[in-house]
Amino acid sequence: MTPASLPTSWRSVLPHLDEPLPPDRSPEATAGGSDTGVSVNLPFTLVRQSTQNREFWDIPAEVLDAYRSFRPTPLWRARRFEEAVGARVPIYVKYEGGNISGSHKLNTAIAQAYYYAKAGVRELVTGTGAGQWGTALAAACAMFGLRCRVFMVGTSLQRKPYRGTLMRTLGATVHASPSDLTDVAARTGGGVNSLALAIGEAVEYAGRTEGAAFCIGSGETYSILHQSVIGLEAIEQLAGLEAEVDSVVGCVGAGSNFGGLALPFFAEAAATGTACPRLVAAESSTTPKLSRGVYAYDKTDATGVSPMEAMYTIGSTYPIPDSHSAGLRFHGAAKVISAMRHRDQVTARAVGQVEALEAGQVFTRSEMVLPAPESGHALAVAAQLASDGGSSRGVVACVSGHGYLDLSAYQQLADGELSNEPPAEQALDAAMDRLQPVPGLAIAGSGHGA
Incomplete structure (x- = not known):
């Protein structure tokens, strides 16, 4: 494991995007009415963190003091996992499960x-x-x-x-x-x-x-900004190992741990004029918003009164099949992740819960760390990229949480009781057909798969 210093600033990707994020809209404005902007009940600092093209934000002293109890988090080369999955290039993992919540959250x-x-x-x-x-x-x-x-x-x-x-x-x-x-x-x-x-x-x-x-x-721009400590530490730790990676992987519910790891790599590449690694979002096959969804305005919750956001989505009305990857069972992706997906700055792969838990099982036996089912999706994609030629130099993946409270899922895997529940095609199409496209942009769909 490689030591790192605790970042004293969060790093925003917003100054490095080609265009501003599409504004939020009220439910009544999706057909062309007035914008609502960010919800007014937010503290003003969170509003500014979501909207200003400022790259570095000082982390308050009280927050830093709290971070010091569990950050920096470890990064290591998972050599035994590499051997177990037949990797041709190194796989590095950034582990976020070592705090009271058991996750990056x-x-x-x-x-x-x-x-x-x-x-x-x-x-x-x-x-x-x-x-x-x-x-x-x-x-x-x-x-x-x-x-x-x-x-x-x-x-x-x-x-x-x-x-x-x-x-x-x-x-x-x-x-x-x-x-x-x-x-x-x-x-x-x-x-x-x-x-x-x-x-x-x-x-x-x-x-x-x-x-x-x-x-x-998870989905809000300010929450992804706060997660940038993951990627900032990882960049320093990889440099300490003199390691190069050309793929960065995280699982995606709405996108906070993926964004936290991946977007600092994007910002660093943009700031230095260097090539950016491939940023790969691993999602659940039950909820394939980034690999099969549409770029449209959709609700973030079931009330219908919150601002509508521009996102890759399979539709908030779609009945998502049940699975053990509950943290990934959200119909849409964060608006910053979605905007980058639309510009092909982010790619996506969907993984079934069986493959995810199998990857988690292999990781447990090889690295002696039990990952959450959600993190198993990232490990499955990292193993694919490292073994099938998708990466030529190396992969870094976020193990976003531990799986000690998910042992029933691993028990079902061991008992042969798990299966992958595919999306209901007709219901999926119906849910997406109801959506309003983001104005002025062509809707991208499955043609953008990784």
Whole structure:
């Protein structure tokens, strides 16, 4: 493992994009009405971090102090994993699972809790899929003296009850979604289990509760900025090893750990005039927004009142098949990741849960680290690139979290009970047909696959 210094600034990719990100729109404006911009309940610093073409943002001292308990995180060459998968080039892994939340999510949770506390908010409310984000926010709220309320996708909470226990231990109130607390859940009839619904419940609850604010951990531009510590450390660590990579891989739900690792490589290449490595997003085959989706305006949650964002999406109305990769079961990708995808600055590969967990199993046996199912998608793609000629110099992948609360998935794999649930083609087409294209841009689809 190679040491690194803790970054004292986050690095934004926005100054290095060819065009500004398409503005958000109100639901009524998707056919050409007025823009809404960033949600007004955000602390002003988060608004500026999402919109200004400023490359470096100083990390507040209080956030740095919190980071020091678990950062820098380790990066190493996974030699035994290379041998196990028949790699022809080196595979390096950046491990983000060694903190209380067990994932990269704590990087932005700490930052957001700090800014919301400074703004006078007393309670943060959120939705979570696999539970890493809910756990991270619960921990961050405990650090800064805030109350925390989490709506967790019900099927995930059933599979991972100890995620709920950990969040409650950290002081959070946890509800299985759909719950009986919100109108948006009541309108579904109780039969929907999705991250969009859990987020929708959190949006509704926060909107009617004094002193509360909705908080999200993955898709927003500011959350990806906070995750840039991953890539900044990785660049320094690879330089310390005198290692070169031409592929950077992370799994994608909305895009925070992928963006956190990959976008600093893009910014560094743009700033220095050097070639950028290939940036490869590994997604779930149940939710193939970047490999099969369309670039369009879509809802980020199930309420229908939040701003519409320009994203690669398979449609917020699409009934996503169930899988153990709950953190990847979000219908759309972050707007900055989507804009780069549309310009072919990012590529994507979809992976089934069986292949992802098999890669995770191999990694566990070879590297003695148990990855989360979501991270198994990144490892599967890294193994493909390193062994099939997709990379000529080396691959670095983000192992975004540990899998100790996902052992039921590995047990099902061992028992031969897992299968890959393919998307329902007719429903997928119907969900995407309802969407409004991003104005002035051709819609790119599966022709952009990696």
